[in-house]
Amino acid sequence: MKxxxxxxxxxxxxxxxxxxxxxxxxxxxxxxxxxxxYFEAETYIFKKGQKVADTFYVVKDGAVGVYADDGKTLVDKCDEGDIFGLRALIRKDFYQLDAIAMEESIVYGVGAAFLETILENNEDAQNFVLTSFATYGYEVQASLDAANRVNMAEDITHDALMAKYSKNPVTCLASHSVQHAAQLMTENRVGSIVVTFQNMPIGIITDKDLRSKIATGKYTILEKVDKIMSSPVICFHEQITVAEAQVKMLNHGISHICITTDGTSQTQLIGVLSEHDIIVIHGNNPAALIKETCRANQVEQLAFIRTKITNLLADYLKQGLSMNYITQIISEMNDSICKRAIVLSLKEMETPPPVSFAWIALGSMGRGEQLLPTDQDNALIFENVSDDIYDKTKAYFVNLAQKVSKKLLAVGFEYCPAEMMASNSKWCLSLEQWRQQFEYWIKTPTPDNVMLCTIFFDYNLVFGNPQLVSSLTQHINFIVSGFDTFLQFLAKNAVQNPPPLGFFRNFLLEAEGGHKNQFDIKARALMPLTDAARLLSLANKIHGLRGTILRYKKLAEIEPQNAAIYNSCASAFKTLLRFRAQYGLNNQMHGRYIDLQKLSKSDKLKLRSAFSPIKEIQSLIEVRYMLARLI
Amino acid sequence: MILHWFKKKYPDFWEIYAGSFNHQEHNDIDNERFVVFDTETTGLHFATDRILSLGAIGVIGNRIDVSKSLELYLHQEKYNNETAKIHGILKLGHLDKVSEQEAVKAFLSFAKNAVLVAHHIDFDVAIINSALHRMKLPPLKNKICDTGVLYKRTLDIAPDNKHYGLDELCNIYNISKHDRHTALGDAYIAALVFMKVLSALKKKYPQLALNDLFLPRRRQGLI
Structure with a gap:
């Protein structure tokens, strides 16, 4: 009916x-x-303590304010198209907040039951409602991650892909000893070696052969390789598809195929295709990517792997994997690239390092939260040396660090504009120098020093001697515990960026500069959460936890009375991080500055929903550190 | 009361409608049921023109219940090409249509004893009354309010002879003119006007009572 x-x-x-x-x-x-x-201005739509209606509300015209603290704190301003009163959907109890028409308003009341049944079959809408509900801070710890489901669609186009084999395979001669072959394999970090005669493959030895024929004592390591090699080898020409390779491997029960010029064993060997190579093609295998990284000998290879990591990130986001998992995997891979760049640089050095050292990542990389490559923040700690050789030792490491930085740049990590890099002689110091540096920062908490602390406190060992790092950590904890006022300064720093809550649609935008009128998601939303987590972790003597999410999780354990706030902060952080990564991927940049006009309303709301916890955590800090007195 | 025995016997639907007035409790404004309605007609002569469509919705307090609304389109014997330009209803349109009797019957059972509200209600009531008359039924028994008249009362100095059209009130109250000139669309707009006027009046006259809203009986049927 009409x-x-x-x-x-x-x-x-x-x-x-x-x-x-x-x-x-x-x-x-x-x-x-x-x-x-229809509501006149300043009339209640619902009041705190009232029984929850069976409808929730959509603002048609006008504006409705949602207030906490008996009308003193505006939690949310809803205008045209915004929904509120979602408690009706989720819990049948009493309203926790007041909703007041801020101006004359027309509001649609939507039957919760109707929407509920419809939501059951619509995941997008369900996620949206859950996120919106989380707008009211910690009322519901509806983490989007939990709602997301892994959706691994088999990509059938892979079958038609050409298999990418390893060129320049490691080879030896039939007359070589097994030991020699094993040494070659180890040096080249490969799991197989092809035995050749005039560069034609006559046999192959794999890790498995070494295990089953040597380690069992069947043959000695001095035996000639032809005694233990598998022969003949299965060959194929280089136009081999993944499917063909898989079928061949299955048919012959093998894990390696030799690629030769014409596909027979009577021609030149040009490569080896292993099961592992196929896994790499099937992609989305971080283990394979990390292995590939450890084998890369050229910066270009590392750069290529870095782009693969970005693809992997895109896949993960699409699949809706949990942000916890994504950050761990991606940062692990970033670290492995960094590690490899250090190893390659060490090889270029004329002498091995004079003393042990530790390469640490700082800032977002240190926290393991850098999903898209931005700039490199790092530092180097070397073992204490006597004064007479200090300069010389330092020069060595600065030189090393410069090589590493250059490689990281080539991989796609920009130089840090503030030069917070190990290649800067200021940040390439001995353990003792670092101790003094931190002590100075902590005891002289000028705004600049506090800012430096926020960057340097999030360090994470990437490569080298872990004892150097743990010794520094101990020292820092010792100084901080004896100098409580430092935490107050850190607290002051943590609340200096107020939440970008604002009024609806009035995201706080950048007022000037190259990103004028864009929203700075890093400074306005991610950083306040990170800063708060760092401060509270430090205050609670939580160490060795990498990343903001884990810090909040730990805080929630330690202070169960504030668990709700901490958990909502972790949720918000995940949402924001996901948002930044997705936005960065979509727009081919690092996603820091967001053009709000490009966002859908749903995205804007999602973004906005993550802001409330910022306010919560900042007021917790303000109260705890009595910042009113300090400021 | 004795006269009751000599009364003509009316059809059941009328008796039920009329019966709803027997136990009428006069509520306060906030709890009274108002039925805001509008008719689209073939012309402005209530005696000779016919209803093309009728839309009505209930308002209680600040609440309009969309699931309880009435929207009717009527079969036409008489059709006026001129007014079709305004309301867009074609003589043989694709909408499901009902007869005049059915429409009146549906309207009475929807309205019951509610206070009827419309913009320039005299005409709407008159045209329904003439339909009732053709059905040999008495005129509507409901109390009536006119949004145009009520609006004038919100003004400090009301221009005597000025008539405020619905479009004008839409502009004044910032109401979207969507679906203007469909019966239910106009009824909805009038309902919004009514709620806004009511809140303005309540502010102006804190003692405002339900009775103050009604149009005097004697004016009914006059245009």
């Missing part, structure tokens, strides 16, 4: 999430059952 009003309600709702995610039929059902409510 219902002009319902049609008009549909017209309105369909432009606003979550309704925009519903089909017309569902929308019409909802619209037909909508209550249209």
């Amino acid at each position: 219902n002009t009003i319902a049609e008009r309600v549909v017209d309105f709702l369909k432009n606003h999430p979550p309704f925009s995610m519903l089909n017309n039929e569902n929308l019409f059902t909802i619209a037909q059952n909508v209550e249209i409510l």
